[in-house]
Amino acid sequence: MLAGLLAPPRSVSDPPADRGYWRRLLPALALLACVTRLPSFTRPLWNPDEGYLAVQARLLAQGGELYETVVDRKPPLVPWLYEAAFAVAGSGTLTSVRVLAVGAQLLTAVLLASLARRRWGDRAGGTAGVLYLLVSVGLNPEDAQAATFEVFMLPCTAAAMWCADRRRWGAAGLAVAGAFLAKQTGGAVLVPVVWLCLSAGEVRAGGLMRLGVGVVVPVLGAAAVTDPAGFLFWTVTGSGAYASFAGSEMHVLTRGLTNTAILTAACAGLIPPVLRVLRPTRTGTADLWLWPAASAGAVVLGCHFFGHYYLQLLPPLALLATAALQTLPRERLTRALLTSACCCALFLAWGLLAPRSDLDHARRLADEVAARTEPRDRVLVWGIHPETYWLAERRPASRYLTAGLLTNYSGGRDTPQVGERYAVDGAWAVFREEMAERAPALVVDDSRGKPYGPERVPSLRRFLAAGYEEVGVVEGAVLYARSRAR
Structure with missing residues (x-):
């Protein structure tokens, strides 16, 4: 049943006899995902978030209760994921969750490739998947290589857009819920998903209702199996003082500008074609502009501008660049891929040589x-x-x-x-x-x-x-x- 729900429809731009296409593309994307995540395996920990999740997972395995004896300002999905990985492979190292992070990045790339291929053809599918993986490391290695909340949120956001593009509103809602349960700001993808639902005229057909049910039921289920009051407090209402600039204005502003500059450098191959070609009203990309706009709002909402917040921008940017490159000469595609590959190599070197x-x-x-x-x-x-x-x-x-x-x-x-x-x-x-x-x-x-x-x-x-x-x-x-x- 689940396979039937997620299987892409047969269409002119996404033909049924496409096994050869995916047999060629999937190994290439898998290899690239492994290469781009290679630095993550070179040290025991990358940042305090990984340490926090590792301690949480151990406490949960020892009988702790989330939002009661084990607390954090985050939803429960990633702590549960760490706990499950530790149950299978042991809690002495983070290798198991690092492997899961590789899988999460690969899944995100595959979903973007499928989405781009459906809209713009075979070449666009490969372009979207490759561009995403190349820019996925384009931040400080402590942010890009850590196996934390944003990395596991990204495949859910991509899945939400994938399902919405196919008018599978219930499944899109489930994916939005998954993104929110990985990290609250993942719920920002609901904005372009709702726009797609409304623009498709699905309100009378019940699409909006199925979407809403898909979002609400998993979130309520997560609250019910933890502690409903604690879930509400720790994920929504209890972070007012944290989400504030007060007392750190210049520090936060400097960090925001620095991480924006780093991400801009990493996306040097993507940004020029987007600025040169695309407008929200052209080539049917209004939803693709809403996606990065909503994600940018989520980055600002945190009021801290940590580098890992910016990871949420990368899937929609890769898709926007893919759309732009379809209208440009082929040499612009080659230039974008080459520039992104060079930037990726620099960030990988940074990750391998970063001080500890x-x-x-x-x-x-x-x-x-x-x-x-x-x-x-x-x-x-x-x-x-x-x-x-x-x-x-x-x-x-x-x-x-x-x-x-x-x-x-x-x-x-x-x-x-x-x-x-x-x-x-x-x-x-x-x-x-x-x-x-x-x-x-x-x-x-x-x-x-x-x-x-x-x-x-x-x-x-x-x-x-x-x-x-x-x-x-x-x-x-x-x-x-x-x-x-x-």
Whole structure:
């Protein structure tokens, strides 16, 4: 039944006897997907998001409950995916989820190729798939190579457009829901999908209703199997202070401009044909303009402009460039592919040679934590690098895996929006209960001069003074063990 739902219809532009086409294209796309993701396998972790997901997955496997004893501001799909990968291949490395990330990028490329082929022919299909994979690495490697939320969101967004293009509104809704459940901003693809539904005159035929049902039912199901109130709070209503420029305006602006410049350089082969040829009213591409426009809105909505936010722009940009290249001389296609390939090679070299300062610090700190505690001990790492728990193989003493949830520190934000009063609503009451019920054997202050250090967090300072003593320092991170008098 599912195969029948997803099978492309027989049409002039997408013929039934196309096995030869896909037999040629799929191996090429698979090889390119593997090559572009090669740097991701060269280090244990790329960024704190991977560390956060790895710790979450371990806690879930040990009986933790999402949005109750395991919390994050993200929907549940990717933590579940990590948990499943760890159940099959073990939690000692992220190789299993890195392999899944390769599959996610390949699936995204295949869906874009199929969508482009249906609209503009065989050559366009190959162009879309190849262009997407070439630009998929076009950000800081910590953003492009990490197996995190956006990477697993992208195939769902592409599937939503694929299904909508074929007027399969129920399936399109399911894909939109999948994108939202991977990361909230994935729901932005609903904008071009709804436009396609309305422009196809499907309102009276019930298409809009099927689309809505397809979106709502999986989201409500995810809420029901976790904790409905917790799901609503952590994914929608509980991030008001986080989604703000206050206290970090210049830092955020600089980051946004920098990542925009990096992405522009990576898309040097795509942007010129788009600007030269296309307009929203020409060549039937209005929905393809809505897609990147909605995605750009989602990037801005986060108010932080982290590089991985920009990954959402890449599938629609690749499709727009493919549409533009159909109206240009063939040599422009060759130039676009060659330029994109050269840019891709530069970003791959960056990924292979990128420094590992934060990872090296987390490893040394984890080694010290492991040496000073027993496997059954609980540990509190007061910082923004939850991967320390995973590397040390120690269980967190709190459901709040980073100090950011308790102080609103994130991405360089400085005062005045950092401190206890800006924490997630109700977090400090829960944190105090956790510390009273199961005091950690070791506390690691990894703030290293950041504005969320104990000297600026009175509750943490009092907690340490009441029962802990300093026992060591690792590259600026201060370790506290329970005092003998306790």
